[in-house]
Amino acid sequence: HPRVEVIVVDNAPADDTTELLIRTRYRDRIRYLREPVPGLARARNRGLAAARGELVAFTDDDALADPGWVSAMVAAFRSDERIGCVTGLVLPAELDTEAQAAFERFGGYTKGFTARSWSRAQSTDPLLALRVGGFGTGANMAFRTDLLRRLGGFDTATGAGTRTRGGEDLLAFFHVLEGGHTVAYQPDAIVWHRHRRTMDGLHSQIFGFGVGFGAYVTAVLARRPRLLATLFRYSPRCAAEMVRRSRERSARAGGRSPAPLGRTEIRGLVCGPPNYLLSRWQQRGIRGGEPS
Numbered sequence: 001h002p003r004v005e006v007i008v009v010d011n012a013p014a015d016d017t018t019e020l021l022i023r024t025r026y027r028d029r030i031r032y033l034r035e036p037v038p039g040l041a042r043a044r045n046r047g048l049a050a051a052r053g054e055l056v057a058f059t060d061d062d063a064l065a066d067p068g069w070v071s072a073m074v075a076a077f078r079s080d081e082r083i084g085c086v087t088g089l090v091l092p093a094e095l096d097t098e099a100q101a102a103f104e105r106f107g108g109y110t111k112g113f114t115a116r117s118w119s120r121a122q123s124t125d126p127l128l129a130l131r132v133g134g135f136g137t138g139a140n141m142a143f144r145t146d147l148l149r150r151l152g153g154f155d156t157a158t159g160a161g162t163r164t165r166g167g168e169d170l171l172a173f174f175h176v177l178e179g180g181h182t183v184a185y186q187p188d189a190i191v192w193h194r195h196r197r198t199m200d201g202l203h204s205q206i207f208g209f210g211v212g213f214g215a216y217v218t219a220v221l222a223r224r225p226r227l228l229a230t231l232f233r234y235s236p237r238c239a240a241e242m243v244r245r246s247r248e249r250s251a252r253a254g255g256r257s258p259a260p261l262g263r264t265e266i267r268g269l270v271c272g273p274p275n276y277l278l279s280r281w282q283q284r285g286i287r288g289g290e291p292s
Contacts, residue, residue, distance in 0.1 A: 001070040001071045001074065003053075004070055005031065005051065005052055005053055006029060006030045006031065007030070007031045007033060007047045007050060007051060008022060008030055008031070008032055008033070009033045009034075009035050009043040009044070009046050009047045010032065010033065010034045010035070011035050011038060011039070011040070011042070011043040011161065012035070012036060012037065012038040012161070013034065018032075019032055019034065031050070033046055033047065033050055037286055038161040038162075039156055039159055039160075039161040039162050040138070040154075040159035040160040040161050040162075040168060041153075041154035041155055041156045041157075041158055041159035041162070041168040042154075042156050042159075042161075043161075044058055044138075044153070044154045044159075044168065045153040045154055045156065048145070048148060048149065048153050048154075049153075051145055053145060054144065054145055054146075055073065055074065055077060055142055055143070055144060055145060056142065056143055056145045056148065057069075057070065057073055057141070057142035057143075058138060058139075058140075058141055058142070059139055059140060059191050060138065060139045060193075062139075062193060062194045063090070063093075063139045063140070063191045063192065063193045063194070064093055064191065064192040064193075064194075065191050065192075066189075066190035066191065066192065068188065068189075068190070069088065069140075069189050069190060069191060072088065072186055072188040072189035072190070073086050073088065073142045073186065073189045075186075075188075076115075076184050076186040076189065077142070077144065079184075080117075080182065080184070082119070082181060082182045083117070083144075083181065083182045083183075083184045084143060084144055084147045084176040084179065084181030084182060084183070085135075085141065085142065085143050085144075085172070085173060085176045085181070085182075085183045085184070086141070086142045086143075086183075086184050086185075086186050086189065087111070087135055087136020087137065087140060087141045087142075087173075087183070087184070087185050087186070087189075088136065088140040088141070088142075088185070088186050088187065088188070088189030088190060088191060089110065089111065089113070089140070089186075089187040089188075089189065089190045089191070090108070090109035090110060090111075090136075090137055090139055090140050090190075090191050090192075090193050091110065091190060091191075091192055091193070092104055092108065092192070092193060092194075092195055093192035093193055093194045093195075094194060094195070095195075096197070097197045097198070098199070099195070099196055099197055099198050099199045099201065099202040100195040100196070100197060102199075102202060102261070103195045103196065103202055103205070104195070106206070106261050108195070109137050109139060109140075109193060111134060111135070111136060111185055111187075112185075112187065113187045114187065115184070115185060115186055115187060115188075116184070116185045117182050117183065117184040117185065118135060118177065118182065118183050118184075119177065119180075119181070119182040119183070120177055120178070120180065121180070122182075126230050126233075127230070128177070129174055129177075129220055129224075129227060130217065130231075132170045132173040132174055132177075132183075132216075133170060133213060135170075135173050135183050135185060136169075136173070136183075136185055137169060138159075138166075138168065138169030139191055139193055140189065140190075140191040141169060141172075141173075142189075143172070143176070147176070147179070147181065148172070150179075151172070151175045151176070151179060152175075154168040154169075154171070154172055155167075155168055155171050155219060156283050156286075157215075157219070157276060157279040157280040157282075157283045158171055158212070158215055158216070158219065158276070158279070159212075160208075162279045162282075162283075163211075163275040163276075163278055163279040163282070164211060164212055164215035164272065164275050164276050164279050165207075165208035165211045165212050165215075165268075165275075166208055166209060166211065166212020166213070166215070166216075167212035167213065167215040167216035167219065167272075167276075170212070170213070170216040171216055171219055171220070174216075174220055178224075202261070203261070203264050206261045206264045206265050206268070207264050207265065207267060207268040208268060209265055209268060210264070210265040210266060210267060210268020210269040210270075210271070210272065211268040211269070211271050211272045211275055212268075212272065213268075213269055213272060214268065214269040214270065214271065214272015214273055214275070214276070215272040215273070215275055215276035215279070216272070217231075217272065217273070218272060218273040218276040218277065219276055
């Protein structure tokens with residue numbers, strides 16, 4: 001893309017290796033920023049505050065952006081001014097180990113190859129807030145910069161590096177919807193992801209997915225208590241869907257996994273609410289970017 005500003009946010013680094021690499025080899029191409037407090041949401045917010053473009057896109061340090069990634073994101077935003085967030089296709093950068101293949105069979109990050117969109121105005125689904133995990137993932141997402149800033153950026157009690165282990169991306173999608181905007185999925189915007197290579201790493205990741213989603217639901221209910229009545233009303237349906245989905249994904253994953261991945265995810269889900277509340281309490285003790 002002809003106009004791109006690249007920012008690398010170094011989150012709570014143990015040394016200056018990344019800074020030295022960027023300043024010596026990529027000074028003219030990449031802006032280096034350091035965020036001293038651990039937490040992916042804090043790192044994203046640091047980049048958001050410094051970004052100078054009309055759109056801001058995010059990916060992770062274990063991902064590779066396709067050369068056409070930015071152009072595909074821009075095209076999606078240009079197609080409809082109501083779009084406030086665009087997510088993209090995440091494909092495996094390698095499938096060298098059983099754990100990596102099992103993750104793809106379990107569902108991976110892939111959301112399909114068909115462009116879709118979601119908005120409150122177009123949906124009659126009372127449980128839309130619980131389905132934002134199907135919109136996309138933080139490894140491949142973009143927002144209108146001013147909109148994301150008005151929404152408050154990312155919740156620092158969520159995300160990798162905190163007790164919640166995730167959920168900051170889902171919460172941002174939710175806020176875009178609640179603000180009356182559209183979330184669009186653009187499969188032409190491709191990012192290649194390096195999955196965990198070991199079964200232990202895979203189970204840790206899936207457990208983290210569960211914790212992050214449980215934290216997300218807790219954060220949503222804390223902000224929109226009225227949704228609690230809807231959740232209770234449809235709880236049998238939600239539980240049935242969750243069990244069915246868990247069994248199907250675990251069956252697809254198969255392989256030599258020591259325990260069903262779906263069960264691992266549900267264990268994490270149970271841990272999500274208390275971990276989110278504890279993480280919020282911990283974040284209150286952080287002032288001025290440094291732990292108190």
